[in-house]
Amino acid sequence: MAxxxxxxxxxxxxxxxxxAQPSLIPSGxxxxxxxxxxxxxxxxxxTSLTPAKNLGKRLGNxxxxxxxxxxxxxxxxxxxxxxxxxxLSAEQxxxxxxxxxxxxxxQGVALSAKKLSCxxxxxxxxxxxxxxxxxxxxxxxxxVLFGDSYTDAYGHALELEQAQGLSFVHPFDDPDVIAGQGxxxxxxxxxxxxxxxxxxxxxxxxxxxxxxxxxxxxxRPEIKIIGVQTKDxxxxxxxxxxxxxxxxxxxxxxxxxxxVKLVGEETFRVxxxxxxxxxxxxxxxxxxxxxxxxxDTRSILEPAGALGVAAIKQYVxxxxxxxxxxxxxxxxANMNFDRLRFVAERAEVGEHREALFAVTIPEQQGSFKRLCxxxxxxxxxxxxxxxxxxxxxxxxxxxxxxxxEESQKLLKTFSKAGFASTDLTDNExxxxxxxxxxxxxxxxxxxxxxxxxxxxxxxxxxxxxLSSMRPEWNISLFHYRNQGADYGxxxxxxxxxxxxxxxxxxxxxxxxxxxxxxxNNPVYQFFLR
Numbered sequence: 001m002a003x004x005x006x007x008x009x010x011x012x013x014x015x016x017x018x019x020a021q022p023s024l025i026p027s028g029x030x031x032x033x034x035x036x037x038x039x040x041x042x043x044x045x046x047t048s049l050t051p052a053k054n055l056g057k058r059l060g061n062x063x064x065x066x067x068x069x070x071x072x073x074x075x076x077x078x079x080x081x082x083x084x085x086x087x088l089s090a091e092q093x094x095x096x097x098x099x100x101x102x103x104x105x106x107q108g109v110a111l112s113a114k115k116l117s118c119x120x121x122x123x124x125x126x127x128x129x130x131x132x133x134x135x136x137x138x139x140x141x142x143x144v145l146f147g148d149s150y151t152d153a154y155g156h157a158l159e160l161e162q163a164q165g166l167s168f169v170h171p172f173d174d175p176d177v178i179a180g181q182g183x184x185x186x187x188x189x190x191x192x193x194x195x196x197x198x199x200x201x202x203x204x205x206x207x208x209x210x211x212x213x214x215x216x217x218x219x220r221p222e223i224k225i226i227g228v229q230t231k232d233x234x235x236x237x238x239x240x241x242x243x244x245x246x247x248x249x250x251x252x253x254x255x256x257x258x259x260v261k262l263v264g265e266e267t268f269r270v271x272x273x274x275x276x277x278x279x280x281x282x283x284x285x286x287x288x289x290x291x292x293x294x295x296d297t298r299s300i301l302e303p304a305g306a307l308g309v310a311a312i313k314q315y316v317x318x319x320x321x322x323x324x325x326x327x328x329x330x331x332x333a334n335m336n337f338d339r340l341r342f343v344a345e346r347a348e349v350g351e352h353r354e355a356l357f358a359v360t361i362p363e364q365q366g367s368f369k370r371l372c373x374x375x376x377x378x379x380x381x382x383x384x385x386x387x388x389x390x391x392x393x394x395x396x397x398x399x400x401x402x403x404x405e406e407s408q409k410l411l412k413t414f415s416k417a418g419f420a421s422t423d424l425t426d427n428e429x430x431x432x433x434x435x436x437x438x439x440x441x442x443x444x445x446x447x448x449x450x451x452x453x454x455x456x457x458x459x460x461x462x463x464x465x466l467s468s469m470r471p472e473w474n475i476s477l478f479h480y481r482n483q484g485a486d487y488g489x490x491x492x493x494x495x496x497x498x499x500x501x502x503x504x505x506x507x508x509x510x511x512x513x514x515x516x517x518x519x520n521n522p523v524y525q526f527f528l529r
Contacts, residue, residue, distance in 0.1 A: 173264025182211030206267025
C-alpha cells in the first residue's frame with residue numbers, strides 16, 4: 001500500500017497512515033542500538049523536563065518542556081554533531097571537519113571540534129549576522145563566508161570537503177546525527193516513566209524528529225509523535241503527503257531554525273514511517289508560545305524552539321483534550337534580542353488578545369465616540385485615521401479581546417450599528433506594515449502597484465532593487481521596519497504603466513527576492529489607495 005496522508009477537517013493538521021507499514025520502519029532496531037551507544041554525554045548535558053504549570057492549568061492538561069535550550073550552545077544540535085564526529089577515525093579527525101550552517105548546527109560543530117581537538121571549517125552565507133559569526137569563531141571554528149543563501153554555502157562546503165580532504169558533518173541527514181538527537185527521547189522517558197499521550201517535535205530537515213521517533217516507537221510505541229512545522233516551511237508534511245520528497249520554492253524566515261526547503265532522504269524515510277501526526281502553526285501562534293514559555297520559566301526561546309508549545313495549544317483547542325499529558329521539546333534559544341519587539345507585538349494576536357479591523361464610519365462629529373461605545377468595556381489598542389473623503393472615513397482599529405470568537409461578534413456589532421467593517425486580524429499586510437504607517441490616499445499615485453518583499457538584511461540589497469528598475473518607473477510608497485531578523489520585510493508602491501506589464505514581471509523575476517502582489521489587498525484599498 002502506497003504511503004498516503006489523510007486530511008482532517010482542519011487544514012493545519014494532517015495524519016500520516018504510513019506508520020502502519022512495517023517495510024518503511026528501520027529494521028533490526030538499528031536506531032535503538034545507535035541511540036543507546038551514542039557518545040553525546042562527553043559534551044552534552046542531560047536537560048531538564050520542566051512542567052509548564054501555568055500553561056497546563058490554562059489548557060486543562062499536563063504540559064512538560066524538554067529543555068534543550070539549556071545546552072551549552074542553547075540548542076540540541078551539539079548532540080548529533082558530536083556523535084557524528086566522535087565516530088570518525090583518528091585520521092579523519094586529523095584532517096578536520098566541515099559543515100554549512102548559519103545557525104545552531106554551526107555552533108554545535110565548532111564546540112564538538114574544540115572538544116575533540118580537531119579543525120572545523122564552517123561555511124556561512126555572507127548574509128549571516130555578525131553575532132552568529134562571532135559565536136562560531138569564539139568556539140574556535142574557521143568561518144568561511146560564501147554566497148547569499150544556505151544553498152550557496154552548502155555547495156561551496158562540498159567543494160572544500162573534496163579539495164581539503166575534510167569530513168562533512170550534515171545538519172540532519174546522517175544516521176549518527178539522527179542517533180545523537182535520539183538521546184533526547186531516551187532521557188525524556190527516564191525522567192517521566194509515567195503515561196505520556198504525545199510528544200510534539202519541531203521539524204526542519206527532520207533529524208530531531210527522526211531520532212526521537214525511532215527511540216520512542218521502539219520502546220513506548222503507544223506514545224504519539226507529532227511533528228510541527230510552520231505554515232510557510234512545511235516541506236516534511238508535504239513530502240509525507242506526496243509520498244516523496246518535495247522541495248519548496250521558498251520558505252518562511254521567522255522560524256529560521258526550521259526553514260528548510262528540502263528534507264533529507266533518511267529523515268524522510270524515518271519520519272514517513274514513524275510519525276503519527278503533523279500540526280502546522282503560524283507566526284502569531286509561535287510568538288504567543290514564546291511568551292507562554294517565558295511566563296512559566298523566565299526563559300526566552302527562539303521561534304523554532306517554541307513550535308512544539310504552539311502546536312500543543314492548537315492541538316488541544318482542535319481536539320478538546322482534557323487531562324492528557326503532552327511534552328514539547330524546546331529545541332533552541334538562540335534568539336536575537338532585537339526580535340523581541342516583533343514577538344511581543346504578534347503574541348497578543350497569537351493569543352487572541354487583540355483583533356484588528358478596518359471600519360468605515362461617517363465623516364461627521366461623534367462617529368468615533370459611537371464606535372467606541374459599541375466596544376463596551378473592551379480597550380482600543382490602536383486607532384489610525386486620516387481624513388480622505390468628505391462623506392466617510394476608513395479607520396484602522398485594534399481592540400483588546402479575550403478569545404478568537406470575539407472578532408466575529410464585533411463584526412456583527414459594527415454591522416448592526418451601520419458601520420461596514422472587515423476583520424484584518426489574520427492579514428499579514430495589516431500586521432507587518434499598515435499598522436505602523438500613516439494612512440491616506442494620494443491623487444498622485446496613478447498606475448500604482450503594491451508589492452511586499454523580503455530583502456536580505458545586508459548593505460546593497462536596496463541598491464540592487466533600485467538599479468534593476470526602469471528609470472521611468474517611480475516608487476510612490478515605501479515602508480520598512482527592522483525586526484531584528486536576517487531578512488527585512490519591505491512594502492513598496494511602484495508606478496508602472498500597463499504597457500510595461502511584461503517588463504515588470506521580468507524585473508520581479510530577476511530580483512530573486514520573495515514577494516507578494518498586494519495590489520488587490522483590501523487593506524491597501526481602504527487606507528492607501
